[in-house]
Amino acid sequence: MTEARGSAGPNGETHARHAPGTPCWVSLMVHGLATTQEFYGALFGWEFRPGPQQLGPYARALLDGAEVAGIGQLPPDRHLPIAWTPYLASDDVDLTAETVRLCGGTVGVGPLDAEEAGRLVIGSDPSGAVFGVWQAAAHGGTAIAGVPGTPAWHELLTFETASVAKFYETVFDYEEEPVISADFDYVTLLIDGRPVAGIHGVGNYLPRDRGPHWMTYFEVADTDESLARITDLGGHVLRPAHDSEHGRVATVADPEGARFCLVQSPR
Template identity: 85%
Template sequence: MTEARGPAGPDGGTHTRHAPGTPCWVSLMVHGLTTTQEFYGALFGWEFRPGPQQLGPYVRALLDGAEVAGIGQLPPDRHLPIAWTPYLASDDVDVTAETVRLCGGTIGVGPLDAAEAGRLAIGSDPSGAVFGIWQAAEHLGTGITGVPGTPAWNELLTFESVSVAKFYETVFGYEEEAVVSADFDYLTLQIEGRPVAGIHGVGHALPRDRGPHWITYFEAADVDETVERVVDLGGHVLSPPKDGAHGRVATVADPEGARFCLIESPR
């Protein structure tokens, strides 16, 4: 992780409509919806509200009354990787979806309406990493950031950053800023000079069972304590807590295998 702040500042403030290309929501599709709610409810203090019904069994997670993430249930016959998926804001999901196709990506779901909440599509970039596209109506996206239990950053883990960055820049209009290092392949995607997401090229260090994928960082008050809680709740530690330039970070997985990072920002 590099530039530490995602779509909003660290003040825990609420949001207006997100600029196109901004990660505005994260969603997780699982086989056990009830058990997954129990895990994240105990881990982050989330409460849950059902809907929209057009997405099948689906709930929105709330923290202090503000929506922070979504969790849905996969059909029993769908054996897809269980993964947190970031949704990138769009003013016109149909146009964005067509641009994805023209730039070598694919659209696997939609575009389709999610009741009065908005319109969405789910696609993948040319390397196969899955992401969502969200055109907001009543649901603007994540309603609070900068406090424990909220998304803090989204990062693409891929083979190398340069070629796939061109895809995202063309589709969403990002600018990029590379981290200058001989042995660290990383760049940030920026909107109006503000970093909103990262691309980390890790070559053959990618997990063989996952391939290129997006990973979400969630804010934690104390990463070490939160990692212990992950294990107590049936999750797994993939990379133990360590200090970095932007805080203390750990990588973990929930009981169904969805990977995510925990970050404790410097005080």
């Protein structure tokens, strides 16, 4: 994780257009849409309104009227891992999809239009980690950042960074900033010199039931208070709160098992 918090400032001002390659949206597909909305509504103060329905029932989460994330419902017969998925911005999602394939990745859904909102692809990198690509039209993506209840950072957990970082660099034209360390395998991905995401090679510490996957960090006002609330709401604490150079961080899961991190930024 790095100090970057996206393209909005510390007071939560809204985004302009998301530069290609920038994480611009995060979405979760679950079996219990209503109960999941209740969980995140109580945890982050989100409210919900209907979004595009191409992939089934779907709602957008709003914080003080600004869109921050999406939650959709899986068909009953689809038993996919329940996970938050980041969407990376693209000016041409069809071209990006073709580049993903040429670079050894897989396109599982799309390209397809999401009503008037935009055009999307859901794919995976060569290690199997799932991500989305979004070409904005009426829906620009996450509209606020830097305040509690908003996505703060996106990090890929994988076996090792070298090969998969090359994939993302080629597809999205990132610059790389590796950590020079014998025992810490980490690469920060930058656009125009600005950190936008990270890749963390964790080797055998990667959860066997998940494989490589993207992890979303959500900003909170108080990590410890949020952990107590998560437990009360039926979620689970996977890694207790600890202090880091980026703030107080914890890893948790919602009632359906979707993992995410909480971060209370340094004051």
